[in-house]
Amino acid sequence: MAKKKNAFYAQSGGVTAVINASACGVIETARKHKDKIGKVLAGRNGIIGALTEDLIDTSKESARAIAALRYTPSGAFGSCRYKLKGLEENRAEYERLIQVFEAHNIGYFFYNGGGDSADTCLKVSQLSKKLGYPIQAIHVPKTVDNDLPITDNCPGFGSVAKYIAVSTREASFDVASMCATSTKVFVLEVMGRHAGWIAAAGALATDEKIDLPILILFPEIPFDRKTFMAAVRAKVEQYGYCSVVVSEGVRDPDGKFLAETGLKDAFGHSQLGGVAPVVAGMIQQDLGYKYHWAVADYLQRAARHIASKTDVEQAYAMGEAAVKMALQGKNSVMPTIDRKSDKPYRWGVGEAPLRRVANVEKFMPKSFISRDGFGITPKCRRYLEPLIKGEDYPPFKQGLPQYVVLKNLPVPSKLEPFELR
Amino acid sequence: MAKKKNAFYAQSGGVTAVINASACGVIETARKHKDKIGKVLAGRNGIIGALTEDLIDTSKESARAIAALRYTPSGAFGSCRYKLKGLEENRAEYERLIQVFEAHNIGYFFYNGGGDSADTCLKVSQLSKKLGYPIQAIHVPKTVDNDLPITDNCPGFGSVAKYIAVSTREASFDVASMCATSTKVFVLEVMGRHAGWIAAAGALATDEKIDLPILILFPEIPFDRKTFMAAVRAKVEQYGYCSVVVSEGVRDPDGKFLAETGLKDAFGHSQLGGVAPVVAGMIQQDLGYKYHWAVADYLQRAARHIASKTDVEQAYAMGEAAVKMALQGKNSVMPTIDRKSDKPYRWGVGEAPLRRVANVEKFMPKSFISRDGFGITPKCRRYLEPLIKGEDYPPFKQGLPQYVVLKNLPVPSKLEPFELR
Numbered sequence: 146m147a148k149k150k151n152a153f154y155a156q157s158g159g160v161t162a163v164i165n166a167s168a169c170g171v172i173e174t175a176r177k178h179k180d181k182i183g184k185v186l187a188g189r190n191g192i193i194g195a196l197t198e199d200l201i202d203t204s205k206e207s208a209r210a211i212a213a214l215r216y217t218p219s220g221a222f223g224s225c226r227y228k229l230k231g232l233e234e235n236r237a238e239y240e241r242l243i244q245v246f247e248a249h250n251i252g253y254f255f256y257n258g259g260g261d262s263a264d265t266c267l268k269v270s271q272l273s274k275k276l277g278y279p280i281q282a283i284h285v286p287k288t289v290d291n292d293l294p295i296t297d298n299c300p301g302f303g304s305v306a307k308y309i310a311v312s313t314r315e316a317s318f319d320v321a322s323m324c325a326t327s328t329k330v331f332v333l334e335v336m337g338r339h340a341g342w343i344a345a346a347g348a349l350a351t352d353e354k355i356d357l358p359i360l361i362l363f364p365e366i367p368f369d370r371k372t373f374m375a376a377v378r379a380k381v382e383q384y385g386y387c388s389v390v391v392s393e394g395v396r397d398p399d400g401k402f403l404a405e406t407g408l409k410d411a412f413g414h415s416q417l418g419g420v421a422p423v424v425a426g427m428i429q430q431d432l433g434y435k436y437h438w439a440v441a442d443y444l445q446r447a448a449r450h451i452a453s454k455t456d457v458e459q460a461y462a463m464g465e466a467a468v469k470m471a472l473q474g475k476n477s478v479m480p481t482i483d484r485k486s487d488k489p490y491r492w493g494v495g496e497a498p499l500r501r502v503a504n505v506e507k508f509m510p511k512s513f514i515s516r517d518g519f520g521i522t523p524k525c526r527r528y529l530e531p532l533i534k535g536e537d538y539p540p541f542k543q544g545l546p547q548y549v550v551l552k553n554l555p556v557p558s559k560l561e562p563f564e565l566r
Numbered sequence: 567m568a569k570k571k572n573a574f575y576a577q578s579g580g581v582t583a584v585i586n587a588s589a590c591g592v593i594e595t596a597r598k599h600k601d602k603i604g605k606v607l608a609g610r611n612g613i614i615g616a617l618t619e620d621l622i623d624t625s626k627e628s629a630r631a632i633a634a635l636r637y638t639p640s641g642a643f644g645s646c647r648y649k650l651k652g653l654e655e656n657r658a659e660y661e662r663l664i665q666v667f668e669a670h671n672i673g674y675f676f677y678n679g680g681g682d683s684a685d686t687c688l689k690v691s692q693l694s695k696k697l698g699y700p701i702q703a704i705h706v707p708k709t710v711d712n713d714l715p716i717t718d719n720c721p722g723f724g725s726v727a728k729y730i731a732v733s734t735r736e737a738s739f740d741v742a743s744m745c746a747t748s749t750k751v752f753v754l755e756v757m758g759r760h761a762g763w764i765a766a767a768g769a770l771a772t773d774e775k776i777d778l779p780i781l782i783l784f785p786e787i788p789f790d791r792k793t794f795m796a797a798v799r800a801k802v803e804q805y806g807y808c809s810v811v812v813s814e815g816v817r818d819p820d821g822k823f824l825a826e827t828g829l830k831d832a833f834g835h836s837q838l839g840g841v842a843p844v845v846a847g848m849i850q851q852d853l854g855y856k857y858h859w860a861v862a863d864y865l866q867r868a869a870r871h872i873a874s875k876t877d878v879e880q881a882y883a884m885g886e887a888a889v890k891m892a893l894q895g896k897n898s899v900m901p902t903i904d905r906k907s908d909k910p911y912r913w914g915v916g917e918a919p920l921r922r923v924a925n926v927e928k929f930m931p932k933s934f935i936s937r938d939g940f941g942i943t944p945k946c947r948r949y950l951e952p953l954i955k956g957e958d959y960p961p962f963k964q965g966l967p968q969y970v971v972l973k974n975l976p977v978p979s980k981l982e983p984f985e986l987r
Contacts, residue, residue, distance in 0.1 A: 160743045162736075190746040218736050220743035227747060307965055315583075315639050315868035318969060322581045322641035325611040326648060331864055352964070355971060421861075422840055439863035440842075443752060447736035451871055453965060533965035543773075544728055544874060544954035548739060550776060 149181065150252025152471070153195060154203075155188030156287075157227075157258030157265065160220040161301030162308075162449040163460035164287045167257050168221060169214035170464020171285065172203055176211075181472055186249055186556055191225035192256070192265055196238060197563055198245050200556040213549035215461060216539035218449035221551050229265045232275060241563050242269065243278040248559045253281050253471045257464075259288035259299070263479065264503035270477035283467040284479035284499055287460070289446045291342035294505040295497040296481035298532055300463055301446070303456030306346035307533035308448040309335050309390065312441065313350035317357040317388045320437070324386035330377060330428050331388045332438040334421035336445060338394040341365050341509045343445070347390030348521040349529055358384040359520070362424070364394030365509050366518040368403055374431045376519050381434060391424050450546050454535025459492070466494045490531030570602065571673025573892070574616060575624075576609030577641040577708075578648075578679030578686065582722030583729075583870040584881035585708045586642045588678050590635035591885025592706065593624055597632075602893055607670055607977055612646035613677070613686055617659060618984055619666050621977040634970035636882060637960035639870035642972050650686045653696060662984050663690065664699040669980045674702050674892045678885075680709035680720070684900065685924040691898035704888040705900035705920055708881070710867045712763035715926040716918040717902035719953055721884055722867070724877030727767035728954035729869040730756050730811065733862065734771035738778040738809045741858070745807035751798060751849050752809045753859040755842035757866060759815040762786050762930045764866070768811030769942040770950055779805040780941070783845070785815030786930050787939040789824055795852045797940050802855060812845050871967055875956025880913070887915045911952030 154171050156164055168187075175182045187201040188194025194201070201222055203211070214221055232239055245251070256266040263284045270282035286293050291302035313333060320331045337343040341363030351357040358380035362368060380387035395403045404420035421438040428434055459482050466480035479502050483495035513525035521529070539546040575592050577585055589608075596603045608622040609615025615622070622643055624632070635642055653660055666672070677687040684705045691703035707714050712723035734754060741752045758764040762784030772778040779801035783789060801808035816824045825841035842859040849855055880903050887901035900923050904916035934946035942950070960967040 156743070160740055193747065217739070219739035223746055224743045225747040226744075310966060311871055312865050312869070314966060314969070315870060316864040318638070318640035319581055319864045319868040322577070322645045323647075325644055326614065326646040333865075349966065352966070355969070419840070419843055422843075437863050438861065439865050440859065440861045441865070442858050442860035443737040443740045444733050444754075444860050444862070444865075447740040448733070449736060450732055530964060535965065536959070536962055538957070538959070541957055543951060544956065545731060545735060545770065545773070548735070548776070 149183050151183040151250050152185045152253035152255060153188060153246070153251045154185050154255040155191045155194060155257065156220040156222055156224040157191045157256060157262035158224060159289065159446065160224050161287055161289050161446050162218040162304040162452045163300055163457050164257055165214040165217045165219065165221050166457050166460035167285050167287060167300060167464035169211055170461040171255050171468055172211050174465045174468040178468070178472060182253065183250065186251065187222040189553070190223035191227060192229065193225045193227055193565065195242055195245055196565060198558045198560050200249060201553045202556045205554045206551050210549050210551055215457065216449060216537070217548040218447045222553065228261050229268050232268065235566065239272060239276060243272060243276055244560055246278060246280060249556065252279065255283050255285055255467050257285040257287050259290065260293060260504055260506060263499055267477060267499040267503045270499060273476065281471050281474070281476040283470050283475065284502065285463050285467045286479055286481070289343065290337055290340055292340045292506045292508070294502060294507045297484040297492065298482055300456060300460035302342060303453035303459070303532035304448065305336070305343055305445050306529060307453040308445050308451050309343055309346040309441070310349035310533055311451055313347040313359060313388055313390055314355065314357065316439070317350060317359065320386045320388060327435060328437045329381055329386050329434040330425065330436045332421045332425045332436060333388065333390050334393055334419070334438070334440040335390060337364060337392040339364055339506060339508065341392050344390050344392035345509060345513065345521050345525060346529060346533070349526070349533060358387045360387060360389045361519055361521070362389065362391040362395045363509060363514060363518070364392045364396065365514065367398045368395050369398065370427060376517065377428055378432055389424060391420050393420055395420055449539055452537050453533045454537040455532055457537045462494055470496065487527045487531065490534065570604050572604040572671050573606045573674035573676060574609060574667070574672045575606050575676040576612045576615060576678065577643055577645040578612045578677060578683035579645060580710065580867065581641040581645050582708055582710050582867050583639040583725040583873045584721055584878050585678055586635040586638045586640065587878050587881035588706050588708060588721060588885035589642060590632055591882040592676050592889055593632050595886045595889040599889070599893060603674065604671065607672065608643040610974070611644035612648060613650065614646045614648055614986065616666055617662055617986060619979045619981050621670060622974045623977045626975045627972050631970050631972055636878065637870060638969040639868045643974065649682050650689050653689065656987065660693060660697060664693060664697055665981055667699060667701060670977065673700060676704050676706055676888050678706040678708050680711065681714060681925055681927060684920055688898060688920040688924045691920060694897065702892050702895070702897040704891050704896065705923065706884050706888045707900055707902070710764065711758055711761055713761045713927045713929070715923060715928045718905040718913065719903055721877060721881035723763060724874035724880070724953035725869065726757070726764055726866050727950060728874040729866050729872050730764055730767040731770035731954055732872055734768040734780060734809060734811055735776070735778065737860070738771060738780065741807045741809060748856060749858045750802050750807050750855040751846065751857045753842045753846045753857060754809065754811050755814055755859070755861040756811060758785060758813040760785055760927060760929065762813050765811050765813035766930060766934065766942050766946060767950060767954070770947070770954060779808045781808060781810045782940055782942070783810065783812040783816045784930060784935060784939070785813045785817065786935065788819045789816050790819065791848060795849070797938065798849055799853055810845060812841055814841055816841055870960055873958050874954045875958040876953055878958045883915055891917065908948045908952065911955065
């Protein structure tokens with residue numbers, strides 16, 4: 146019995162429309178290997194659940210509930226923004242993790258997150274060597290930002306990209322109808338503080354059959370007001386209107402976030418967030434066009450109702466692959482999505498060492514951004530298009546998606562409480 | 567030949583996810599009665615197309631293109647915000663309309679819009695009597711605001727309501743995952759300057775099976791900061807987080823829009839629009855909770871991808887009924903949606919005289935808003951639930967909805983140009 150170890154699974158960082166599909170892949174695959182893996186214990190609120198010994202017994206959930214994770218957005222076990230310090234800086238945390246792992250017979254550590262989480266996972270993977278506790282740590286990739294290295298793309302991104310492409314197409318149709326007497330410019334703010342992958346997806350709204358005037362503002366390109374206004378004016382003069390997809394992370398030439406440069410509240414405090422109203426206001430000042438703006442915020446990453454089928458499949462596959470890697474005795478790795486071809490799109494599961502993943506951010510390559518800085522290149526389009534392909538609607542009842550809420554029953558704790566720093 | 571009159575059809579005011587379904591209903595029904603109705607000529611950009619003799623020949627569109635209107639959001643012929651003055655104030659406009667109608671043998675006038683448009687339609691319906699030109703004017707109801715009288719609900723509303731209910735559910739799941747260490751309050755701004763129907767739909771996100779902490783801010787209820795903050799705090803203390811759905815039209819006790827009370831841009835101009843950041847900022851000031859906010863804006867009314875099937879069917883039925891009323895010789899009327907029962911939901915097509923529709927706004931009745939002012943009553947829920955029922959997905963290709971762009975070929979003009987006032 147001692148040989149059959151339990152697994153720990155946790156979700157980290159901002160959640161996505163498909164991170165639960167990865168959880169589903171982990172749990173369903175582990176359940177298929179009950180000879181080798183005991184229970185899957187989930188951390189309530191990510192790694193914090195491990196530190197505070199707040200574990201969820203996923204074996205109490207029905208097969209049906211676990212299957213429903215595949216189509217339920219958000220983090221079913223709770224997520225967190227909490228980065229482990231280095232072993233030297235906070236040895237107590239690592240010793241605590243080992244205590245909890247030992248107390249609950251945990252031999253596998255699956256951590257589902259982005260770049261910061263890969264760093265946490267890497268640190269845990271070193272516990273075997275550094276503190277002599279045998280653990281296999283596998284990172285399950287997830288991030289709407291699509292900024293993890295090595296993997297061709299990240300689960301979570303394809304669905305946001307689809308949401309942004311669909312929404313930009315729909316809103317552009319709307320503005321086109323109104324522009325003769327009303328709104329001429331529509332500004333949509335999307336996520337992506339450092340990398341412009343999500344903003345780039347706005348450009349997919351237009352294609353050979355449906356020609357829409359769309360300008361993208363990437364965080365990779367310093368905002369030049371004059372050039373931008375000239376581009377907006379040109380679109381409005383040609384089409385009668387223009388849609389702008391702006392990344393929240395766009396900065397002015399001095400490196401300051403545009404979102405921080407403008408708005409102040411009634412008390413004079415500068416109002417964070419909201420680059421869309423700033424850009425829209427500038428357009429009105431400079432060009433006098435009537436505008437509307439939207440900020441998609443959480444709606445974009447939670448929109449499971451319009452998830453990409455490709456993304457759902459990949460998210461599941463990453464969870465499944467992580468368990469298989471664990472069963473093969475691997476440690477300190479992350480499954481990756483390897484692209485085999487663009488058209489037809491084919492992909493397989495690869496593997497990356499965690500030390501090459503942790504704390505590395507992948508930005509939009511220059512060859513993906515059009516020369517004027519406001520669009521994407523055909524190469525970028527070839528990359529993005531397959532990622533939004535296919536629909537995978539959740540079941541609806543009474544007009545609403547039937548997402549699952551798990552029981553999330555706690556594992557009785559065995560240790561003294563632990564104070565988070 | 568002189569006896570067979572052409573029909574004029576135009577779209578007015580803010581467009582919706584299903585106004586083209588009404589256009590589809592008008593055109594397909596007219597095409598079935600070619601013995602009585604000639605061509606359907608659409609006004610390019612609403613009534614302006616009639617005034618400027620900018621007419622679109624819809625007979626040049628294929629049956630397939632017209633059928634595709636049923637699943638294409640926005641206004642396929644262009645819409646406008648333009649209200650005809652009274653006959654006494656601008657007789658020239660009415661005389662021009664008659665010129666255009668005569669020149670193009672138009673005997674039926676179908677106007678697809680909200681309360682203001684009903685007023686325009688009413689004025690046109692009086693041309694027969696007042697200026698001796700025989701015309702039958704039928705109003706086709708449309709408004710996301712759901713504020714037309716007599717009809718049980720308005721085409722366009724059900725789909726926005728569904729979008730808001732689904733998005734609120736999805737975003738609430740997201741916040742629930744993050745609230746232990748990050749965002750505790752999510753604020754979603756929705757449309758509805760005077761009536762809280764759209765905001766009310768946010769409350770549908772929670773039901774018997776899925777319990778979510780949601781507070782609604784209605785334009786019908788003056789914003790009381792202290793009471794609201796107490797309600798937010800109570801939700802966060804009970805659930806760990808809270809979602810707020812705020813109508814753009816919420817006002818403070820002095821009647822001033824909240825959206826106008828706060829933000830100023832870098833130049834000190836007050837920034838219009840954006841009540842969500844104002845409310846979110848207040849929550850942080852008063853309670854210190856980390857927040858996120860979203861402004862759905864055009865996304866909500868353009869989101870055909872998540873349209874309500876009920877809404878699509880009703881929008882089509884209104885267009886169809888308008889043509890049938892015209893064929894029955896009616897004038898100055900609007901087809902209505904008459905509710906027969908809540909559960910099971912049954913409805914039929916009724917009829918309202920335009921003079922009882924024009925310029926009348928229907929607000930949320932007091933019996934629909936919960937006593938604390940932040941939610942809906944069971945009665946309101948019974949009213950709203952059927953309206954978001956059913957999905958009616960558009961066809962997708964390469965991951966994107968295949969909306970139609972019509973040819974919109976102009977009818978050769980026969981008159982001198984006309985200057986809009």
